[in-house]
Amino acid sequence: MMVRCIRVPRSEGEGIRRALMEDGLLDLDFRIGSDGDGILIPVRCDAYRGYAAEEADLRPSNRGETDYKALVDVPEELRELLPKSFDVVGDIALMKLEDALLPYRTAIGEALMKVTPNIRAVFLDGGVKGEFRIRDLEKVAGTGTSETIHVESGARMKTDPSKVYFNPRLATERERVASLVADGEVVIDMFAGVAPFGTVICRHARPSAVYSIDLNPECEYFMRENMRLNRIGNMECIIGDAEETVAGLPKADRIIMNLPQMADRFLASALRALKPSGTVHLYKIMERADLESFREETARRMADEGLPMRFVRESELKTYSPTMSVYAFDICPDGVSSF
Ligand SMILES: C[S@@+](CC[C@H](N)C(=O)[O-])C[C@H]1O[C@@H](n2cnc3c(N)ncnc32)[C@H](O)[C@@H]1O
Structure with missing residues (x-):
């Protein structure tokens, strides 16, 4: 046409x-x-x-058809295994497939591209691995690498899920945290990845400084790119272990701890690096049934270390498994202490 x-x-x-x-x-x-x-x-x-x-x-993009399942050619008996959703990061899509569908991955990727014209490439997602939480990706359709720019809350974020962790599903939580930042705050993100929290905070609030820390050396390039893309001048990118690094930084008004498998293990270090009036945002994956015991145990453990604290807010961010969820906790120091 x-x-x-x-x-x-x-x-x-x-x-x-x-x-x-x-x-x-x-x-x-x-x-x-x-x-x-x-x-x-x-x-x-x-x-x-x-x-x-x-x-x-030029060929029509098949925009009329919105369900890729109608376009994909797989044996009828496997059709019910086709995934219902995909993660989209910038202009790439990440899809997880059951083993039986792996021989059809290219056809599935191409069908997905036909119904979503703003997707440049589709990658098979082998899951998150290791302490850097990076993804094992295989390109199945489209062009280019897995490096992309994701737009979130008006901020442009360069990322590559095969080299650094990035979760597009935390946009609402990042906006919430940014909305709490008062003028002049010192913010530390202990497990920053490509610094999406820091980037959204710097775009929507006026902190005096944001320290974005990550252990993965690949993060430095992306953090610096994100500062450049968003004209951020008050963020410092630090590659290193969060626990060792926070002790040497100025005391913070706000500390973000997004390492949901085990951030609570670092809570004492965070509380020592926090001002008495400050807040910690801690993310944790846990059994829903363990919520109360987690709160009690954490408060007792911190009190034993001379770091009394209280949970001031909690929310269930997303379901992780039939019995587990990811929770967001806002934590404040409690009373006079050694903070
Ligand atoms: C779940 S990701 C969070 C990334 C980012 N906050 C986001 O929302 O996209 C956790 C990050 O913690 C980093 N990490 C793991 N252990 C660490 C440590 N001891 N010190 C600093 N960073 C660490 C990983 O490399 C990974 O980038």
Whole structure:
């Protein structure tokens, strides 16, 4: 079908596609085509960045069909195993598949791309591994690497789930924490990843300093890129062990502890690094039935260390398994102590 598009050199294609997307000028009803050395990008404008629009024959993007299952060719008996949802990070999709569907991973990835034109590539997600919580990814459809820019709460965040941890599902929680930050606060994120908490906080609040710490050396590049992309000047990126690092930092008004498998093991170090008027945001995966005993045990353990504290708020962020959930706890020092 003849549609309006711009012809750009292949080397500039990805950058211009992304910019068009952000400006709302990409015509999502049609797929990007190619022609010799050029890429044909369907647009909703007459010219873009010096490229005049022309007419070219491009394929429809199948936007009419919104369920990829209707387009994918797998044996009927496996159809019920097709995943119901996918994680989208920037312009890549991450999908988990049952073993029986693995031979059809390319067909599934391509079907998903057909119904979601803003997805550049689909990766098979082998799960999160190791202390850096990075993903084992295999590209099954599309182009490019797993490095991408995710837009969240108006902030642009460069990430690569195969090198660093990033969870797009925490956007609401990051906004909540950012909304609590008062002018001039000192904020420490002990397990920062690519610094999404710090980035959203710096964009939406006016802290005096944010210290983003992570053990994974790959995080430094992404943290610095995210500072650059969001014009942040008051964040310090620190690669190292959080427990050792916090002791040497200025006392904080707010400390974020997003290492949900075991952040509570570091709570004493966090409380020692916190001002008496400060708040810790601690994230923890646990059995729902253990919630009360976790609160009591944690408070007792901290009191024994001379660090009395209280839980001032808690919320269940998401279900982790049939019996477990991820919880967010806001914790404050309690009374006069050795803080
Ligand atoms: C669940 S991720 C959280 C990332 C980030 N807060 C987010 O929301 O995307 C936990 C991070 O803690 C880091 N980590 C693990 N042990 C650490 C330690 N002892 N000190 C500092 N960072 C650590 C991992 O590399 C990983 O990036």
